[in-house]
Amino acid sequence: MTTLNKNTFLHCAILSFAATTSSIAVAADSDTSWAGLYGSLTIGTLHGKADPDTTVTDGSYFNTENIDKLNSTFQKEVSGSSATASALLGYLKQHDNFLYGIEADLTVMGFNEKTSTTTLYTSSSTLENTTDTRIKSHFSLAIRPTIGYSFGSTMVQLSAGPVISQFNYKFSFIDDQDAKTSSDNDKTEIGVSANIGIKHRFDNGLILQGDYIYSQYSNIADKDSLLTNNAGATQTDKFSYDSDFKSHNVRIGLVKYF
Template sequence: MPKLKSIICATIAAGILLPGIASAADATWSGFYGGLALGGTYGQSNPDTASEIGEYFSGDDPVVMKPSLQKTISGSALTGSVLAGYERTRGQMVYGIETDISVMDYSETSAAGPVTYNTNTTVDFNVRTTVETNFAFSIRPKIGYAVGNWMFHAAAGPSIGYFDYDFRYTDTNAGAANDFSKSTLAFGISSGLGSSYKLDNGWVLRGDYVMNYYPKVIDERQSFVRSGFQGSIDHQVDFQSHNLRFAVIKRF
């Protein structure tokens, strides 16, 4: 992905240095458009998950468990997007709205353990947390600035993502594992920056960066009974993605 980032940065730099190669006759960006984009995304979750003091977790158990439950989950994946939008030109300013559907195969896991409890040094525990996502839908109002055949834009708007969350807790106090799974739609915000270059016959090349942030992918309380004692874990998980991509667009 560093290589992809360098290419997109070079595209933006070229747009700043070479606008003189375009003719003023090509300056209009008004109309509908659609296209396809390919890229790479880096995703990260920072769980705020915590065990609750009760029958099963007591004393400083939640303090000991906190680093394992709140371990960062991160990784990368390839992405593909379908884009559609409408733009209107006023002088050199470009206003519009764009929607995209992005698919990816993001699945990352954090694992911790065995960790020994302080108050009961004969008991070790293990934690494994997995976050998966393969779909996002975003609508972003946008504003741009056109210079000849080049256009630079910024955009921001709402986003919906689909997530699978899997959690497993085990310890040496009881043989069975405590699993918690949830599939859900999460609402967040999507923002982006990009540069586009207009070719002949309505074709456009674009490089852009898109960030999606979902503050509440999971907000659930898990209850369980182990060895006759009830325990609970409060799951709080967010997700953010940073997507660098190239797009081929056709204007109509």
């Protein structure tokens, strides 16, 4: 499935869910309390995308006139999807129909995606190079102030705040003359996340939650490495690594008030 199709499917799912739950909200009573301490367990699907800005300097090995073209081969998008599971703990106060509070959100995932590129460039001769970029992320922890509005047995909720995650950014380059470099960089990065969600309380007391979370991190890699030639000698060509990361997570789960 292409990125465009994934995003189209994601948007349609959100709109369909919102339309369904909004119709429930209109019919709901207005005297249900959502105040108090609550927890939630959810499952979902995350789609993540990184846009690497990896570059190499024009040093003692490459010395080419097309260094920009070479750099562009290191900057291919890395994207993919992963299942998620989340545990949430929150507290809300209610004044009439208005809600406000705070929510902590721990999400685990198995994001592990790679992009490989093989291209030609010109140095003293035409050489073929292969580049691999792999990005992993296995958890995020967010704390978000939240506001909401109660329609009785249904409520809507908006929140935004900081999120922290650890990323592994792995890069390797090798050409057919055995010039190579690699980097294996773990970095803990703080970003921002925003959430929109809907909760509905059924007559039997069961509370169902559905939400969408957008998260963004500005720089998940910042390590440099140097190129070595086929004799193992270090060159002055320096690789610098930089990348952002964005994710979209759609979840559904159950809520318990304490």
